[in-house]
Amino acid sequence: MEATKSKIIFENNNAFAQKLDKEDKLKLYREKFFIPQHNGTDTVYFTGNSLGLQPKTTQSYLQQELNDWATFGVEGHFLAKNPWLSYHELLTNKMAKLVGALPIETVMMNQLTVNLHLLMVSFYRPTKNRFKILCEAKAFPSDQYALQSQIKFHGFSVEEALIEIEPREGEFHIRHEDIYEAIEKNKDSIALIMIGGVNYFSGQVFDMKTITEKGHSAGAIVGFDLAHAAGNINLELHNWDVDFAAWCSYKYINSGPGSVAGAFVHERHLKNTELPQFAGWWGHEKESRFLMDKTFIPMQTAERWQMSNAPILSMAACRASLDIFDEVGMLALIEKSKGLTAYLEFIVEEINKQKNNCLQIITPKENRGCQLSFVANGYGKDLYKQLIDNGVIPDWREPNVIRCAPVPLYNSYEDVYRFGVILLNLLREKG
Ligand SMILES: *Cc1c(COP(=O)(O)O)cnc(C)c1O
Numbered sequence: 224m225e226a227t228k229s230k231i232i233f234e235n236n237n238a239f240a241q242k243l244d245k246e247d248k249l250k251l252y253r254e255k256f257f258i259p260q261h262n263g264t265d266t267v268y269f270t271g272n273s274l275g276l277q278p279k280t281t282q283s284y285l286q287q288e289l290n291d292w293a294t295f296g297v298e299g300h301f302l303a304k305n306p307w308l309s310y311h312e313l314l315t316n317k318m319a320k321l322v323g324a325l326p327i328e329t330v331m332m333n334q335l336t337v338n339l340h341l342l343m344v345s346f347y348r349p350t351k352n353r354f355k356i357l358c359e360a361k362a363f364p365s366d367q368y369a370l371q372s373q374i375k376f377h378g379f380s381v382e383e384a385l386i387e388i389e390p391r392e393g394e395f396h397i398r399h400e401d402i403y404e405a406i407e408k409n410k411d412s413i414a415l416i417m418i419g420g421v422n423y424f425s426g427q428v429f430d431m432k433t434i435t436e437k438g439h440s441a442g443a444i445v446g447f448d449l450a451h452a453a454g455n456i457n458l459e460l461h462n463w464d465v466d467f468a469a470w471c472s473y474k475y476i477n478s479g480p481g482s483v484a485g486a487f488v489h490e491r492h493l494k495n496t497e498l499p500q501f502a503g504w505w506g507h508e509k510e511s512r513f514l515m516d517k518t519f520i521p522m523q524t525a526e527r528w529q530m531s532n533a534p535i536l537s538m539a540a541c542r543a544s545l546d547i548f549d550e551v552g553m554l555a556l557i558e559k560s561k562g563l564t565a566y567l568e569f570i571v572e573e574i575n576k577q578k579n580n581c582l583q584i585i586t587p588k589e590n591r592g593c594q595l596s597f598v599a600n601g602y603g604k605d606l607y608k609q610l611i612d613n614g615v616i617p618d619w620r621e622p623n624v625i626r627c628a629p630v631p632l633y634n635s636y637e638d639v640y641r642f643g644v645i646l647l648n649l650l651r652e653k654g
Contacts, residue, residue: 235643237637241636241637243636247559248555252632252633253635255633267638267641267645268633269615269626272455272626273628276477277479283543285539288536288539310533310539311526311538314331317546318545324461328489328493330486332530338484341501341530342469343415344500345492345498346444346446354377355409356374356416357402357405357418358370359419359422366419370385386405388401396425397422399433407437413443414443419452420451421452423450423451424626425596426585426586426592426595426626429590445465446465446466446468450470453471453485454475455593455594455630457553457557461489464489466492467487467489468486472484472541477544477547479537482540483533483537493525500527500528504532505529507522560592563630564594564595571595573643583597583600585624593629596625596627597624599625602623606650610646613648615642
């Protein structure tokens with residue numbers, strides 16, 4: 224009943240889980256979120272990797288903008304408490320800190336897939352000899368479609384141009400050595416490396432620093448999709464010398480369904496006037512933007528890629544969440560996250576002892592954030608549905624993977640314990 228994990232001896236009982244919660248320095252943050260209910264009690268919400276929960280402060284941030292809109296109409300661009308003209312700037316510093324970027328390298332705009340496309344317009348510039356894109360196999364579907372359509376848009380064939388690195392036969396995650404080998408092998412033809420910093424399916428975290436180094440030595444541009452990384456793991460985009468990145472804010476960053484996304488472009492590209500880009504008025508130099516002249520003069524920050532005026536309501540929700548992140552800090556979150564996920568791993572192993580090792584964790588032990596993905600061998604989607612019926616909200620990925628993300632801001636050790644009890648009961652009932 225005991226196991227050693229990072230100095231703590233875990234125990235599989237509720238009193239122990241409650242004790243860990245009591246000692247948790249971030250325990251009060253759970254109170255700051257609305258936890259979805261099931262039969263009058265908190266659900267075990269393990270899908271913060273898909274849609275983060277709503278901070279209780281979000282409504283007041285939104286209400287402020289609704290009130291200012293009601294009061295001022297168009298004048299709110301200047302007269303609102305937080306003038307809309309520059310509202311997006313209120314998000315920049317805090318978001319930059321979350322991803323390890325300089326503020327000038329960071330902008331909140333659009334949606335994730337849109338940002339990937341806009342950044343590829345500038346950074347995927349294939350030539351006859353150098354036209355390939357390297358990505359991980361089983362990239363998120365939207366990323367696959369984005370990459371394929373970019374390749375076709377430039378007149379190349381996906382078959383020739385897309386290199387997808389797969390896990391080896393019988394393995395669930397990708398070996399970094401296989402990525403490095405593919406980069407080396409294609410060093411004369413590779414134009415772009417575009418990988419999900421944390422794989423959405425397996426939860427594997429990639430070594431973005433080394434991939435960037437190796438990509439650059441091969442003459443490639445290196446970009447990352449950070450949908451499952453931002454707000455989950457430590458990121459140092461600037462120091463790692465990453466060329467560009469994009470991420471959404473509605474997963475770990477709790478900014479609400481479809482909320483505004485983030486984009487990063489490394490400082491060294493910002494003033495490069497040779498870079499092609501799609502332009503819009505919000506990327507125009509600020510001082511002369513409203514002269515409405517026909518010549519586009521790009522800003523010299525990541526805002527250069529911003530095309531449209533900012534979606535204030537979704538930015539207000541994002542601001543509410545960033546204020547919480549800023550107060551807690553990624554370091555404290557990551558520390559708790561390691562403990563919570565280690566406890567979940569322990570609980571899964573405890574179930575395995577009683578149920579013939581039917582649960583196979585496919586997330587790597589070392590390179591992971593808070594998510595654990597596991598295969599429930601011998602059980603189908605009805606297991607997932609019964610978890611939902613019993614107040615646990617994980618998610619299901621075809622063909623047979625259950626993903627659980629205990630997130631450090633609002634999940635508790637007791638959540639993890641309760642998850643274990645409910646899952647074991649279901650497995651027992653099913654025989
Ligand atoms: C969630 C997610 C997306 C979603 O893209 P949207 O443009 O926000 O709809 C894309 N890529 C990855 C890797 C994701 O995890």
